[in-house]
Amino acid sequence: MAEPPVIVLVRPQLGENIGKAARAMLNFGLTEMRLVNPRDGWPNPSAGPAAAGADIVLDRAKIYETTADAVADCEHIYATTVRKRGVTKPVVGPDAAAELMHSQEGRHAILFGREASGLETEDVALARHILTVPINPEFGSLNLAQAVILTAYEYSRIGREVNADQGLVQPTADDEMLPPAPQAELDGLIEHFEKLLGPRGYFLPESRADATRRTLRSVLTKPGWNHLEVRTLRGILSTLERDPRD
């Protein structure tokens, strides 16, 4: 069975909310928290009291400068957003996400954005799935800890269902598939593309460069290529760097 997911809080603002998220996690057995550039530094004296005893989660929390660093060793990345934006990634609820986490090998990481503004476009670009809690369209007001607890609850609930079903060994074709490559390998591939494309003017005009980079990342993230496939693509790019024989 896959390891429990990593909860990644991206640029969280209040220590109190970090503590509440830790408490929400531990209620359902999740212990691995990562913090990307928390606004008020770390450790944060407001986190402990709000964790209500979930100190083990806070003590083990790791800090990262960037979201990409925080998920570099993870194969499956979910970006939590309250509402769909014009995205071309599959959107899953906490239940479907939990099923993926229990059925797909490799590390899963769930990104949660800052309280006021959510995830940035660049954070979302790292993910292959959008995780959206389906809420009342006329009143959407989930806070950070609530989004975390619903996700953690579903991971726990689906886990019990999976365990209950395991009397029946039911290997699927998916089990034989290799997991997606870790994020760092995918990043290496994307950089390789950019290195070849940049000098050929692909990212011009400059005003469109960021959007073009996001599109490139998005197209290359969608496949969920495994380690071997990424290696194949790196070979293709290296080949393309050579001059054709005349």
Added chain:
Amino acid sequence: MAEPPVIVLVRPQLGENIGKAARAMLNFGLTEMRLVNPRDGWPNPSAGPAAAGADIVLDRAKIYETTADAVADCEHIYATTVRKRGVTKPVVGPDAAAELMHSQEGRHAILFGREASGLETEDVALARHILTVPINPEFGSLNLAQAVILTAYEYSRIGREVNADQGLVQPTADDEMLPPAPQAELDGLIEHFEKLLGPRGYFLPESRADATRRTLRSVLTKPGWNHLEVRTLRGILSTLERDPRD
């Protein structure tokens, strides 16, 4: 279909928690709250700010002297407890409870106890089911609003499942994603790759050429890229055909 459940807060202590419970409810479309003998009276000035806009729930809340009065018109009563005590009633999780709420006619009411001590034995006695959220046995620390939100979330989630089973139209975000490009477009992409790679010796030695072609096709087929994504990749390949600027 049955009416949505009534959320009954039995002798709640803090107005703030009543407000948070209202917010949790409305996120998942529940609007009917009943309060049994709230400690600080009603209305409570702390409730509104914590409701974060869920005023409709607070404005409509009804007050009762006893739990029995609060559920007098309800057919199905659930007593929420964190841990099972020595009870002889069926114990259900939020998921199984939600299934009952959607499948059994009549009014359903869910009792939540006071923050510090939970429901009294007399309250539990009114219920036919015990509703327990299965939490980490080594760290059980759910607060009132969290218990409410998990219950409301499950009511909403199961409701969507029921609707989906009934053939009701239930558009999902996945439906908005473009389908994979037609095979001809994918073939055009693969040929484009081959045209660039062949002269650079990628398919050598000749004895491995077929296997290498299959691997290439396999890697490019896996993503299920849509029409726009294939077009992006064709643009990338065209760019790579150009010489870099010096």
